[in-house]
Amino acid sequence: MTMGRLSQLVQRRTGWCCLVLTILLVLSLAASISIGAVSIPLSQVWRVLLHTAFGWFDVDGIKEGTQNIILYLRVPRALLGALVGASLALSGVGMQAFTKNPLADPYVLGISSGASTGAVLAIVWGVVLPWGSRLSIPAGAFCGALLSILAVCALARSGGQMTPIRLVLVGVAVSAMFSAVTNFIVYTAPQDAQVREATFWMLGGLGAEWKDLLLPALLLIPALMIMLILSRPLNAMMMGDQTAITLGVNIEKIRRLLIVVTALLTACCVAVSGCIGFVGLIIPHMVRSLTGADHARVIPLSVLCGSLFLVWADAAARVVCAPAELPVGILTAMVGGPLFLWMIRARKYGFGR
Amino acid sequence: MIDVAHVSYTIGSTPLLRDVSLQVQPGESVGILGPNGSGKSTLLKTIYKVLRPADGEILVNGQSVLSMSNRELARKVAVVAQESEAAFDYTVQEVVLMARYPSKKLTDAYGPDDLRIVAEALDTVGLSHLASRGYLSLSGGEKQRVQVARAFAQQTPVMILDEPTNHLDIGSQIKTLQLLKASGKTILAALHDLSIAARFCDRIYLLHHGTVVDSGLPGQVLTGERIRQLYDIDAEPFQYKGQLYVRFL
Numbered sequence: 001m002t003m004g005r006l007s008q009l010v011q012r013r014t015g016w017c018c019l020v021l022t023i024l025l026v027l028s029l030a031a032s033i034s035i036g037a038v039s040i041p042l043s044q045v046w047r048v049l050l051h052t053a054f055g056w057f058d059v060d061g062i063k064e065g066t067q068n069i070i071l072y073l074r075v076p077r078a079l080l081g082a083l084v085g086a087s088l089a090l091s092g093v094g095m096q097a098f099t100k101n102p103l104a105d106p107y108v109l110g111i112s113s114g115a116s117t118g119a120v121l122a123i124v125w126g127v128v129l130p131w132g133s134r135l136s137i138p139a140g141a142f143c144g145a146l147l148s149i150l151a152v153c154a155l156a157r158s159g160g161q162m163t164p165i166r167l168v169l170v171g172v173a174v175s176a177m178f179s180a181v182t183n184f185i186v187y188t189a190p191q192d193a194q195v196r197e198a199t200f201w202m203l204g205g206l207g208a209e210w211k212d213l214l215l216p217a218l219l220l221i222p223a224l225m226i227m228l229i230l231s232r233p234l235n236a237m238m239m240g241d242q243t244a245i246t247l248g249v250n251i252e253k254i255r256r257l258l259i260v261v262t263a264l265l266t267a268c269c270v271a272v273s274g275c276i277g278f279v280g281l282i283i284p285h286m287v288r289s290l291t292g293a294d295h296a297r298v299i300p301l302s303v304l305c306g307s308l309f310l311v312w313a314d315a316a317a318r319v320v321c322a323p324a325e326l327p328v329g330i331l332t333a334m335v336g337g338p339l340f341l342w343m344i345r346a347r348k349y350g351f352g353r
Numbered sequence: 354m355i356d357v358a359h360v361s362y363t364i365g366s367t368p369l370l371r372d373v374s375l376q377v378q379p380g381e382s383v384g385i386l387g388p389n390g391s392g393k394s395t396l397l398k399t400i401y402k403v404l405r406p407a408d409g410e411i412l413v414n415g416q417s418v419l420s421m422s423n424r425e426l427a428r429k430v431a432v433v434a435q436e437s438e439a440a441f442d443y444t445v446q447e448v449v450l451m452a453r454y455p456s457k458k459l460t461d462a463y464g465p466d467d468l469r470i471v472a473e474a475l476d477t478v479g480l481s482h483l484a485s486r487g488y489l490s491l492s493g494g495e496k497q498r499v500q501v502a503r504a505f506a507q508q509t510p511v512m513i514l515d516e517p518t519n520h521l522d523i524g525s526q527i528k529t530l531q532l533l534k535a536s537g538k539t540i541l542a543a544l545h546d547l548s549i550a551a552r553f554c555d556r557i558y559l560l561h562h563g564t565v566v567d568s569g570l571p572g573q574v575l576t577g578e579r580i581r582q583l584y585d586i587d588a589e590p591f592q593y594k595g596q597l598y599v600r601f602l
Contacts, residue, residue, distance in 0.1 A: 100440035229459050236451045238440040242403050246434065247507075248427030248455030293441035 014297045021304035028308055029082060032315035033074040037323045040066055040074075049075070072209070080208040081314040081328075082307040083216040084273045085283075087265045089306025090220070090227060092280025093299055094262035097234045098255060099164045106266040106280035109152050109167060109259075110175030111145045115270035116202050117182045118144020123198045124189045137201060138212070138271040145267035148178055153259065162255070204276035204329030206314050212272050219268050223261050224303060230254060231295035238293065276329045278336030279306055279313075282343075289343060354379045354511060354539040355400065360409030362395055362563075369395045370406070370563045379510075382533070382540040384550040384571075387560035388584055393543035394435070396560065397515050400541070401432045413511065427455035430511045431504035435519070437496045442487040445499055449474055452506035474506035477532060493520035501529055505536070514542040518549075547588075551575055551597040559583060571597050 030049070034040045048070045050056040059067060091106035099108065107113075121127050122140035129135055156162050156170040182202075189195050233254050237244040244251050269276070283306045284298060291297045310328070313335065317328040355377040362370040370392050377383045385393045398404040400411055402418050411418045413429055421429075431452070439448070452474070453467040475481045478498045483491065488499065497520045504512055512533065518526040526546075530553045533540055544550045550557060551571040558568040561583050567574045572590075575597065580588040587602040 097440075102441070232451075232454050232457075232459075235443070235447070236454055238443070239448065239451065240436040240438045242398075242434055242436050243432075245403055245423055246401050246427060246430075246432035247451055248422075248424035250423050288441060292447070293443045294447055 014291070014300065017291075018300050018304060021301070021308065025082065025304060025307050025311070028311050029078045032078045032081070032311050033070060035315045036069075036074060036318045037325075038066075038069060040070060045070060076208040076210045076213055077206050077314070078311055079213055080216070080272060081206050081311045083213065083220055084206065084269045084276065085279055085306040085308070085310025085313075086303040087216060087220050087223070087269045087306075088276060088280040088310070089283040089302040090223060090299065091262045091265040091269070092306075093284045093295070093302050094227060094258050094265075095280070096284055097238065097295065098258045098262065099168055100238060101164075101168075102285065103281075104168075105277075106262065106269070107275065107277075109171035109263070110148045110178060111263065111266045112270060112275040113175040113178035113182065114148020114151075115141040115145040115267065116275065117178045117185070118142070118147070119201050119274075120182050120185045120198045123201065124185050124194045141201075141274075142267050142271035144178070145270050146263070148174055149259075149263040149267070164255075200327055201274045202329075203327035204274035204332075205317075205325075205327045206273050206310075208272070216268050216272055219264060220303075223265050224299070226257065226261055227299050228296070230257065231299055234258075234295045235293075274327070274329060276310070276332055278332045278340070279310055282336045282340045283309060285340070285343060354381075354414060355541055356410075356412040356415075357396070357400065358410045358412075360396070360399055360406045360411060362392075362399055362404060362406050368563055370399070373409070373560075373563070373565055375558055375565065375568070377511075377539055377541050379539050380537060381555045382542070382553060384554035384557045385541070385543045385560055386545075386547065386550055386557055386583075391560040391583075392563040393560055394515050395563075397432075397434075397513055397541070397543055401430055401434075401513055402426060424455050427507065427509075429509055430513055431507035431509040433497070433500045433504050433512070433514045433517045435515050437493070437500070439488050442489045444485050445475070445480065445488055445491070446471060446484040448488050448499055449503045449506050452503045452508075455507065470506050470508065471502075474502040477505055478502045478529070494522060494525060497521060498525065498529065501533075509538070511539045511541070512536075514540065516543055516545060519545065547575060547580070547599040548597075551590075551599065575599060 030042060030045050034042045034045045044062050044066065047057045048059055048062060048067050051059045052071060088106055095104040095106055095108050096102055118140035119137050122135040122137045127135040127140070152167060152171050152174050153162065155174065156167045186195055186198050233249045236247045236249045237251060237254065241251055284302050287298050287301045287305055291301060313331045314328045317326040317331045320326050320331070357373060357375040360370055360373045361368065373396055385396065387393050395404060399406045400418065402423065405419070413426070418426055449471045450463060450467065453463055453470065457463065472481065475484055478501050480495065480498055480502060483495065488496065491499065497517065501517060518529055521529060526549060530549065534553055554571055556569060557571050557574050559566045559574055559579060567579060575590050577588055577590065580586065580599065589600045589602055591598055591600060
């Protein structure tokens with residue numbers, strides 16, 4: 001077989017994988033919509049969805065309450081899970097490429113700590129903005145996340161090149177400071193209810209309304225396109241800075257772009273769903289262990305696998321101790337940790353050594 | 354083809370290169386020799402833009418390298434350097450395919466032509482059988498040959514090599530250098546082995562403490578006296594069947 005055909009095969013195979021995963025994702029979304037404190041038969045889910053979207057079928061036999069649960073609670077929630085899972089996985093791929101470190105995750109530059117501080121400020125102190133409205137949790141988290149990443153970049157830049165290792169170290173320090181502030185606020189919170197709300201938020205959850213979907217959806221699409229276009233320079237950068245330069249990559253420019261894209265993605269995820277751990281770390285690894293390191297494959301497949309993973313994790317979080325609901329972050333760590341360990345032990349998988 | 358004029362480079366207050374000038378004509382193979390720390394790698398890095406000289410000018414094809422984008426330079430100059438890291442385990446084929454990046458627009462996919470070039474490059478260095486192996490699982494010498502294949506696949510008129518054979522066994526060293534020479538490319542290489550340099554270089558520059566102490570035909574510059582000055586050992590150049598060799602005493 002010639003090399004040409006071989007390559008087409010590989011590319012076509014990635015395409016097929018994406019198609020299969022997309023179908024799987026749609027089915028999973030439907031399944032996850034039927035699962036929850038009130039379980040709804042799949043047939044009803046499909047009928048309501050297709051009726052609302054295309055006017056197919058009729059929904060006469062289905063109670064209005066059920067329809068409302070599907071359309072206003074479960075659907076946005078499932079979609080948000082898919083969007084956040086995809087964004088976190090993409091951001092994880094970006095951070096691992098940026099730091100050339102397989103242990104990096106979306107939060108490696110202290111984004112989660114900054115976001116937590118912002119969110120906790122909103123929850124506990126009820127910060128009132130100059131124009132009179134209260135700071136909402138997502139807005140607080142988003143601002144906190146951006147503030148922390150800006151602080152990290154500014155501090156890492158001063159007096160030298162902005163190298164990945166410098167950024168990571170500065171990230172650790174900035175992250176510690178933000179955590180201290182967060183803990184201080186939580187510790188001195190006057191009401192237990194606030195502490196509980198803050199804790200729940202920090203563990204990550206996907207309670208969603210339709211309007212919460214807008215920002216992550218608007219961000220994910222261009223981010224994915226940018227990352228796909230960057231996949232080849234990213235590959236070259238994994239061979240070392242000097243090699244990348246001699247292969248014609250403008251590494252400074254690509255790094256800056258990468259930071260902006262991943263920071264915005266992560267900040268947006270954190271704002272709508274709190275700090276959901278492990279998705280951004282393990283999904284890229286899982287994909288890489290199956291497909292190899294080429295970013296042209298890792299990026300699209302990670303996005304789809306991240307979606308799938310979080311949709312199912314959230315479905316599980318709703319039923320594990322129903323009718324109460326677990327923060328999905330607990331579940332992703334509970335499942336993700338052992339999965340990661342198994343992958344490391346069972347491997348032929350050569351990360352980076 | 355390569356024109357280095359009065360280049361200096363300093364780290365802190367330590368000068369690593371002082372007023373270095375060097376020319377390589379099209380199609381020529383030029384070697385840079387000198388002891389460890391004499392500035393060979395530093396000089397090469399200023400040419401392929403990893404380091405920015407404090408002073409002086411470097412032209413490739415009559416154009417200043419600093420005025421070129423990395424991409425433009427990568428279409429003219431391929432580099433085999435002493436860097437063999439890989440953050441993730443790419444296959445050998447994927448590593449060599451990276452050479453096609455500078456010739457493509459960002460949104461253009463790699464086509465059958467690119468894969469043919471990669472396959473040929475791997476064939477040239479005799480590594481076709483390793484095409485689907487993980488780069489990280491290779492030996493040092495194999496990695497070095499993959500890098501040479503990548504440089505070939507870049508299809509540039511100029512190749513810069515920083516000790517391209519230091520991990521290779523003697524057979525592979527000679528074969529690799531013969532390949533390079535036979536390619537007809539303009540070559541500038543930092544080398545360690547004096548006899549091998551004498552055999553493959555049209556001209557040689559001797560570098561010592563960051564300055565060029567001598568340059569010329571191998572027979573002119575590789576004298577016992579110079580070798581003693583540079584490497585602090587006694588050596589004796591001799592001819593055998595019309596080839597120059599260096600024997601150490």
